[in-house]
Amino acid sequence: MSRIRTQDWLNEDFDPRVPRRRADLTKGLRGERADRYSDQAIIDEILAHADDPEAQAAAFNPTYQGARYERVWIRNYLGAFYDRRLISDVLRKVKGGKEATVYCCSAGSLAPGDLVAAKIYRPRQFRNLRNDALYRQGREILGARGQPVRDRRALVAIREGTRKGKEMEHVSWLAHEYASLRALHAAGVPVPEPIAFANNTVLMEYCGDAKRPAPALHSVRLSLSEARDLFASLLRDVETMLANGRIHADLSAFNVLYWRGEYRIIDFPQSVDPATHDSALDLLQRDVTRICQYFARYGIASHASALAQAMWERQMI
Ligand SMILES: Nc1ncnc2c1ncn2[C@@H]1O[C@H](COP(=O)(O)OP(=O)(O)O)[C@@H](O)[C@H]1O
Ligand SMILES: [Mg+2]
Structure with a gap:
């Protein structure tokens, strides 16, 4: 048993029908814990998608084509948004990360603006699991519509780590990003709408x-005055997030996008609730420290842990 490596099926020459060499199949097995599925199960899943007649017949025929199985992936995951007129085309791949791939799409008639970002998470089996457990602590499980899951049997499945339980945790992880974006956007934090x-x-x-x-x-190279303004704004944002029950928990100069003098904070699936997470203050301090470290290159001196502590006292005590 092994997992198909995350990137494989986005490569042009990948074909799940062709068995990989034995050496490849055993690679990466050592040290990997549970949540393994047989190659066959994963291959079946891809083929089920590849042969989905509905997806094949769909009118949705995006400009961006990508690798062979990436096309299947795009049709399957974005086809419904096309049907709902939230996107009208997929223009390019922005970035493929460990956990998700982001595409630039043209907006459909029912979406705001001209362009829309689609962040497609890998199906659970293809995901490079980061240390989710730390961030999940103290959180509610959210369902596919973002609603808290309270059903006892579902919660037992999650606790016991059954296949269904793991699937629910996966959905909850994404739902959490969406719920965080909604709450923070409504609170005026500069996150993508x-x-x-x-x-x-x-x-x-x-x-x-x-x-x-x-x-x-x-x-990005900022002027000194831009850097000073942005530093102050980001600290204000971190505090507004805290006041609205969120700590980003992976904040850094990699998760702030900068465009023509404006910025957006992105990437929220791991964000935690300061009221229920045991390590909330540590995570807040880590976020603030990374921001302070980044701005130190502009000669902006700061005392990260004192700043974080002061925010905590203002908002949480
Ligand atoms: N709303 C967006 N607009 C433009 N690019 C985006 C947007 N969201 C994400 N990206 C791009 O995709 C990359 C990955 O997205 P991110 O949410 O940080 O996921 P992860 O780091 O977990 O893969 C970002 O670094 C950025 O380059
Ligand atoms: Mg990121």
Whole structure:
């Protein structure tokens, strides 16, 4: 048994019908814990998608084609948004990460703006699990419509780690990103406006233009006065998030997009509730420290843990 490596099926020459060499099949097995599925189960899943007649017949024929199985993936996950007129085309792949791939789409008639970002999470089996457990602590499980799951049998399935339970945790992880974006957008924090959530995908406002996605802050050169303003704004945002029951918990110059003097904080699936998470203050301090470290390159000196502590006292005590 092994897992198909995450990137394989987005490669042009990948074909799940062709068995990989034995050496490949055993690679990566050591040290991997549960949540393994047989190759066959994973291959079956891809083929089920590949042969889905509804998906094949759909009118949705995006400009961006991508690799062979990526096309199947795009049709399956984004087809419903096309049908709901939230997107009208897929223009380009912005970035494939460990956990999700982000595409730039043109907005459909029912979505705001001209462009929309589609963040497609990998199905659970293809995901490179990060240390989710730390972030899940103290959180409610959210269902496919973002509602808290209270059903006893479902909660038992999650506790026992059954296949269904793991699937629910996966959905909850995405739902959590969407719920966080909604809450923070409503609170005036500069996050991408969330548009929809379904099919392993979060649809949101796109940062950048059709030619070039917004770069992350870490690769932008700011003037000194821009840097000072942005530093102050980000600290204010972290505090507003705290006041609204969220700590980002993976905040850094990689998760802030910067575009023509504006910015958006992104990537919220791991965000935690400061009222219920045991390590909330540590996570807040880590976020603030990373922000302070980034701005130190502009000669902005700060005392991260004192700043975080003061925020905590103002908002939580
Ligand atoms: N709304 C967006 N507009 C434009 N690009 C985006 C948007 N959201 C994400 N991206 C791009 O996709 C990358 C990955 O998204 P992110 O949410 O950070 O997921 P992860 O880091 O977990 O893979 C980002 O670094 C950024 O380049
Ligand atoms: Mg990220």
